[in-house]
Amino acid sequence: xxxxxxxxxxxxxxFPEKSRRTHLELPEGSSVGDLTDAxxxxxxxxxxxxxDGLRAHIExxxxxxxxxxxxPPFAGx
Numbered sequence: 001x002x003x004x005x006x007x008x009x010x011x012x013x014x015f016p017e018k019s020r021r022t023h024l025e026l027p028e029g030s031s032v033g034d035l036t037d038a039x040x041x042x043x044x045x046x047x048x049x050x051x052d053g054l055r056a057h058i059e060x061x062x063x064x065x066x067x068x069x070x071x072p073p074f075a076g077x
Contacts, residue, residue, distance in 0.1 A: 001026055001064035005035065010072045014041040026062065033058045035068060047073040 005022050007015050015022045024038055032049050036042075036058070049056040050069040062068055 001028055001030070001062075003035065003062055003065070004067045005039070006067060006069040008069075008071050009074070010045060011039075011041060011070045014039040028064075029061060031059050031061055032056060032068060032070075035062060036070065041070075045072050046070050 003024055003026060005015070005024055007020060007022075012018050012020060024035060026035060026038060030038075032046070032051070033043055036046055043058060046058055048071040049058060049060070050071075051060065051062060051066050053067075053069075056068075
């Protein structure tokens, strides 16, 4: 299945050319954690997840055509 991945902050370090958006081919039944592993990013870097704009969690299954947004912890004030 093909998914679009959007990343912010430190997550972009794991995207091709450090872009903000990339596309991945994943096996059916893959979770957000599997997607994170496919990027080569540590799972602990994922603070918040959205699938098609809705809050999700790292073990949630991703569907074909999904847009998955990965957000690292935010700092500052």
